[in-house]
Amino acid sequence: MIAKLGSSSIAFLQELSSLVGVVRETLSETMERVAARRAPFSMAHFFYQCHRVGAGSVPMVILLSVFVGLTMALLTGYQLQIFGIVTLVPAVVSVSFTREMGPLFTGIVLASRIGAAYTAELGAMTAGGEVDAIEGMGIGAHRYLLVPRLLSIFLLTPCLAVISVVSGMAGAAFISSVMLHLSYGFFLDQVMANLLTKDILAGVVKSFLFGGIIGVIACYKGLAVRGGAVGVGSATTSSVVTAISAVIACDSLCNIFMVVLFP
């Protein structure tokens, strides 16, 4: 049992060290490129990735968030009705969606949709020798392949989280109006009165972190693929599971950190 725990810990630390190695390699290749006064990445690639991560994920983020906001308002409302404080629903939903649910659901959508895609395509390129070919040309495979992907997911996760928050609150406002008899005007007033700047900042900061974590894990898993099609399949599964777990763990740590430091 202890031996198994020990070997799992060693494997985890080795994996973590390789992941840090990929990030360090990417940063150092990019810095060298900048020092040589050349563009660190292709703008066309960057915008293509932004389109996939951003515009491509909007429908899924809106759909999920509307339903989650709607369910959350409904269940909270029925519980609060017992105590006669159903008017607290807008405050509860807006604060929890802004600080927690918006960034978390965006992270989960991106880990499954974009993280899986990043791992699968980089994995297929690794297995097909394309990554080695790019490296062999002297282009710098980490910089060329990873920077547009990492930058786009890092920058666009907060934007998608904002969309998620707005959609979630729209769903909550709709169900509050239909089932809990709270008008849209009252809902909006309560949101404005209860939502603080620190709630918004907490959500945005977490979103940046989630984007970075998903991107790094997905790219690392793709570049570490061994063993052809089967390897690509298992790397993609592992990428999604690891990224979602890491996002949830990071979310908990952020919450503890924020509650302790900014009560």
Add this chain to the structure above:
Amino acid sequence: MSKPAKNLVEMRGVKLVFAGKVVLESVDFTLPAREVLVIMGLSGSGKSTLLGILMGLLKPDSGSVLFDSQEVTKLSRSKLNAVRKRIGMVYQNAALISSMNVGENIALPLTELSDKSGDEIASIVDQKLELVGLADARTKLPSELSGGMQKRVSLARALALDPDLVLFDEPSAGLDPINSKIINDLIIHLRDEQKVASIVVTHEMESAFAVATRMAFLHEGKMILEGTPDTFKNSDNPDVIAFLSSYSAHLQTKE
């Protein structure tokens, strides 16, 4: 382009161990500029690994790898990338970027590593496609091409930056005789017309004797013979004789 040294490539005492298994053991060879060295050997003898070491993709456990008098194993990444710019590689599986069309594949090293304008790059791409006889394939995806065509595109990409050395990893493997001859003719064209040095890794004798000016035989991780094609034909080394006899038997069957 800097003036190449007399010996463009020099490997001395190269040893590589993979997971406890000795893949290469004390490998020595030289490649003078403008010559074509064919490295032969059985499958799994470490031929392709040698190319990986020369490109700096694999690091040997010991030994020296010189390219134009620069020790490849000790170069910083930026200097290694500068060396890689002077070496083109044609991979066994072509290794074209599957999401890019043929023109974009050939343009990739030019857009990333040169200061040429879009028009200049387009003209070089056309010129290289013309050279490999695929002028009308510019907008096709690699998946729309046959194996032989993919290898020719891979060669066009390898030549995009006008390298001093081109490495061919099993250029005729899996190709029909006509496509195999096209590739051989391109290697000969590079050697005779463009004066580009090449290292060709193959176990196909017909291709080897057609293109080589020098030959080397790798057996169980050791370079057991290096010389001209005539040295090989007259060799009394039993491993070389066994390897070449299969080729002679094949020729006799054809006659």
